[in-house]
Amino acid sequence: MKKHVLAALCCSLMMFNVTALFGQGKVTGKLVDSDTNEALIGAAIYVKNNNAVGTVTNLNGGFELDVPNKEVTLMFSYLGYLDLEKQVTINQDLDLGTIKLTTSSVGIVEVAVVASIAKDRETPVAMSSIKPQLIEEKLGTQEYPEILKSTPSVYATKQGGGYGDSRIYLRGFDSNNIGVLINGVPVNDMESGKVYWSNWAGLSDVTQTMQVQRGLGASKLALSSVGGTINIITRSTDAQKGGSFYTGVGNDGYTKQALTFSTGLLENGWAVTASGSRTVGDGYIQATNFEGWSYFMNISKIINDKHRVSLTAFGAPQWHNQRGNQHLIEDYRSHREKDKWNSDFGYRNGEIYNGAYAHNYYHKPQISLNHYWNIDESSMLATSVYISKSKGGGRRVYGENDDWLKINYDDGRPTEDTKLTPEGYLDYDYVINENSQADNGSTAVIANSINSHDWYGILSSYTKHFGATTLTAGLDGRYYKGYHMYEIDDLLGGQYMLDDSNVNRDETMRLTVGDKVNYHNLGEVLWAGGFLQGEYKTDAYSAFLSLSAAQNSYRRTDYFQYTPEEGQVTDWLSFYTYTVKGGANYNINEKNNVFVNAGYIARAPYFRNAFLGYTNDFNEDAKNETIITGELGYGFRTSKLNVKANIYYTLWKDKGLVKSFGDLTANIPGINAQHYGVEVEAKYQPVRGLNIGAMVSVGDWRWTDNVIFEAYDEDQSLIGTFNAYIEDVHVGNSAQTTAWLGVDYEVLPKLKLGADLNFFGDNYSDFDPTNRTSEEDQVDAWQLPDATILDINANYKFKIGSLDATVYGRIHNLLDTEYITDATDGTSHEVSTATVYYGFGTTWSTGLKVKF
Missing domain, CATH: 2.170.130.10 (TonB-dependent receptor, plug domain)
Structure with missing residues (x-):
């Protein structure tokens, strides 16, 4: 018996010594943004040189990590923030409190x-x-x-x-x-x-x-944000020296390379970050090959503690072939290419050559100079001066016989004059032969519809803090000039072209490549706005009231339809708009909060609706559109579960629409719509490394009234008054019910797998009110079938020498589900006459990113 007691005592002593030698302490804390104090969700915490000992922050930014009892260096890492090292000695549980990470x-x-x-x-x-x-x-x-x-x-x-x-x-x-x-x-x-x-x-x-x-x-500007705002913040200059290189490939010849480098913040206060990329591919859809470049540069200078300037330039020159026409479902099913079918191209000299509305090229660089002045601890003045000068357009077919190379937009089928090869492609050889033998030049040419612009703006905002109250006031000024014209790009076998669209040019003048045809006009927009917002914030309460106003002025110049003597330039047509909105949030406790907001927007009609047709005639019926909207929301947050829910209501009144079809112009004023619904989204983190997300939104969006509209001929003479029967018809072109379920799981250290299931339902076809002039048309547009799509992704982080690297893999529509994404309602408002685009089948991509 004594021997057994002695053995048990020895074992206990040995286990005590092992525990002392190899025991662990629990390290806890919370990671937040150093400037905003917002929780950083999903940030990585691990022991330096031992990635196996690590964790990620929960939905409150908190973390728990079991660390061996010894002196270790903890690493805190989050994308977009500077890594932080913290040396700690572990001999018992340790609470590090709030740890602040600084943005990179x-x-x-x-x-x-x-x-x-x-x-x-x-x-x-x-x-x-x-x-x-x-x-x-x-x-x-x-x-x-x-x-x-x-x-x-x-x-x-x-x-x-x-x-x-x-x-x-x-x-x-x-x-x-x-x-x-x-x-x-x-x-x-x-x-x-x-x-x-x-x-x-x-x-x-x-x-x-x-x-x-x-x-x-939350924007203070007088924006056209009826549905909402998409706010994108780009990188500025990186505070840390380094960069990254990315290379990737994907389905249908997709390849992409991208390079980014940064000087980091130098001792003299200068910092430069630059990046660029090139993306090419053949396109998933037939004849949609493309090439796109992008560039970004930011140069910053910290002058002193109060002043910083930043120059940012970015753009994305590209060209791409397109698909310009939807088709009937039965035509897709009978075509050899099925849902990848593109009717809008042919071949020239053995190369793909796309037709009207099926080729685009554009470059829209934007440059901004920003000055940030921290006047004192309670006030700041931020001013941005920006410029954008774009150039580009889209391919068109123009001339007396342009139908030779056109597809009927209404049903996606060839017209009776469309020339096709035996394989069903646009027959450019036929057109070239006809033009070369014509006595009066080319009767069908390739032109580019040019839509370039010059845009200059200034945005200045002054912010002043008074204890719990913040006051913001500012100015928003913009000037825009748009250049619109057709330019001949290819005579298709002829030597010249004759065109009578310009009253200031002899119609017998022989036109060649580079000459303007069809139309040539300018659109000018002058915007002068101001805003004022007051905010109140405590730990429990926050509220805001915002006022903004702007003068929108339009001027049109037409060089083709009017002589200088008649006057080619209109007077300025001005509209005065304003927005009033406010809201409040109450944090009931650390877990629960509620909020409410409401607003009234008086918005100017767009330039296109301010003039009748493509003329200099003012639309006397054009007036401000009004939007009345409100929301009520609730939030619930714990370290593992985050839920947000809200209901909304929006009433859109006096929407105007000017629509041209053939030689006729329809002026449709006073369209009203009602949008309301409920939205819920949730995030759940049951265990370390597992993140579950879900979302559901259910809306009911309808046009609320039948409207009366007038139609004019090409001389702007009234030809009749018609009814558009759209009352209680659902708004089209967008799924009114959507849902999502997503799972991301770190199955092994540094290896993460993800899956996303998206549902789209209650999606109605887009429709043209001018096609609903009979009482029998007062029915819903054709409803698209519901669709459920599964995507998966994976990424693995590893080292290449001393460099951090990540390999990515993604598969979209894993199950190759056939579904329709876009549809236009037909004459019967049923599936048989609707024209559609199908969504993509299974696509994939993989890439490698290396940081240096």
Whole structure:
């Protein structure tokens, strides 16, 4: 018995010694942004030189890490922030408290203030943020806006499938009605309000953060943000010397190379960051090959503690072939290319040559000079002067016999005059032969529809803190001149062309490559705005009231339809607009918060709707559109679960539309719509390394009234008054019900796998109100079938010598699901007459990124 007791005592002593020698202590803490104190979710904490001992922060930024009892160096790392080393001695549990990480970009805080980046549990708006890590892991060959498809009430598609041809809808509103800002500067087209994403193809490489603010949003500017605001903050200059190189490949000949380098912040206060990329491919869709470049440069100088200047330039010159026509479903199914079919191209000299509305080239550089003045501890003045001079256009077919090379837009089928080869391609050889033998020159030529512009702007914002109250006031000035014309690019076998579209030119004048035909006009927009906002913030309460006003002035110049004696330049046509909005947030406790906001917007009609047709005649019915909107939201947050939910209501009144079809122009005033719905998104982190996300949004978006419109002939003479029967018809072109379920799991140290399941439902075809002139047309447009798409991704981090490297892999639409993304309603409002675009089948990409 004594021997057994003695043996047990010895074992106990040995175990005590082992525990003493190899025991562990629990290290806890919380990581936050050093400037905003926002929690950093998913940041990495690990023991230096021992990556096996590590963890990531939870949804509150907190962490727990078991570390051996000894002196170790802990590493704190988060994409977009400077790494932090902290030496600690572990002999028992240790609470490090709040640890602040500093952003790796110089001056990013000032940019975020100017750009009105919203903060969770403080800014009373519905919002979702996308970090660069998510873009790197999941974007792949998708279009830039598609990274937002897991966001409530967002619907993004590739449309025809050309490079950069994507579109995005938010709460049922298209990009004309979504305010898009890059570093606080609005980039929506000043004439139409549209955003052409091919102009910003390189943004995914330099995005610091991307935030979708649904509804009113937090921007202080008088924006056209009926549906919401997409706020993009690019990298500025990196505070740390280094860079990265990326190379990737994907389906259908896709290749991409990108290079970034930075001097870091030098001792003399200067810092320079530059990046560039080249992307080429054949395109998933038939005859959609492309080449795109992008460049970005930021030069910053910290003059002293109070002044910093920053010069930023970026752009994305590109050309790409497109698909210009949707088709009937039965025509896709009977064609050998199925859903990849492109009817809008042929061959010239053995090379792909796309036709009308099927080739685009553009370059829109933007340069901004920013000055940040920290006047004192409580006030700051930020001023940005910017310029954008774009050049480019799209291919068109023009002339008396332009139907030789055109497809009928209404049904996607050839016209009775379309010339096709036996294989079904556009027959350029036929046209070249006919033009070469014609007595009066070419009767069908290739022209470029030029849409270039010069854009100058200044944005200045003054911020003053008075204890818990902050006052912001500023000015927003812009001048825009758009150049619109057709230029002959190829005579297709002829020696010249005759054209009678210019009243100031002899119609017998022989025109050649570079001459202008069809139309030549200028559109000028002058914008003078101001804003004033007051904010109140305590730990429990925050509120804001914002006022903004602007004068929108339009002027049109037409060199073809009017003689100098008649007058080619209109007077300025001015509209006065304003926005009033406010909101409040209440943090009930550390876990729960509620918010409410409401606003009234009086918005000017767009340039296109201010004039009748493509003429200098003012549209007397054009008036301000009004938007009334409000939201009520709730948030719940713990270290493992984060839930946000809100309901919204938007009433859009007096929307105007001027639409041309053939030689007729329809002026449709007083269109009203009602959008309301509920949005819920959640993040759950049950265990270390496992992140689960979910989202569901359900909307009900309808046109609320039938409207009366007038139609005019080409001489602007009234030919009749008609009814558009659209009351209670659902708004088209956007899924009104969306859902997402995503899982990311670090299955092994440094190896992460992810899967995303997206659902799109209650999606109705787009439609033209001028085609609904009979009471029998007062029915819903054809409803697209619901779709569920599965994407997967993986990435693995490792070392190449002393360099950090990551390899990425992504597969989109893993199950090769057949689904329709875009549709236009037909005459019967049923599937048989709707024209559509299909979504992409399975696509893939892989890439390697090395940091140095």
